[in-house]
Amino acid sequence: MPCLSLRGTRFSAAWETTSYGQQGKLASETLNAQALRQIDAQTGGLTPGIFPSTTYVRDSDYELIDPGHSYGRDENPGFVVAEKVLAELEGGEAGLLFSSGMSAAMAIIQSLKPGDRIVAPRIMYWGLRKWLVVFCEQWGLALDLFDPSAPDALARTVEQAKTRLLWMESPCNPTWDVIDISAAADVAQGAGATLVVDSTIPT
Ligand SMILES: Cc1ncc(COP(=O)(O)O)c(C=O)c1O
16 A cells, blocks of 8 residues: 655654563564554454444444544554554654555645645656646646756756645656655755655555
């Protein structure tokens, strides 16, 4: 599943609050392999259970029994653990799982406002490029595509007009080029833009 990882302060790990094993001493690789060691209190199971439930019980006042769980799509306990593991692996602040790469892309693009500007490479996943070219205008979004092989094209395009979102891929589809994410982040940060790195292709 594609993961959107929001970079920032590191996720505060849940295993610190569990009382089993030697949680504090385990390497992060081990903790991630064990899904942050969120041991099931009832059974001692080392991996989180699977929750097929879509909806959750409410009382006679229609209040949720557990306010933390209202619907399976966004709060499935198994997905939440997977999001935390992925955020931890990425050194991100949080993770969100989507059922497809395009749905993750749409969630990000739908967070923009009319008038916002997106900068993206000319060579990228054709499906998203087509969506951007066809639909940006009718959503009131400005789009600039740059030639990724031209030196300084990225920086020049981002600086030309106020950019809200710099969309990059790594590895790129279809070239599998790996970009310098740190350099792209510097360009985005310098322009006050948010950098997105779409890594759907290797997933
Ligand atoms: C870079 C990139 N982004 C997005 C997608 C779309 O992913 P999905 O087919 O899961 O919607 C793809 C699919 O190949 C991709 O390569």
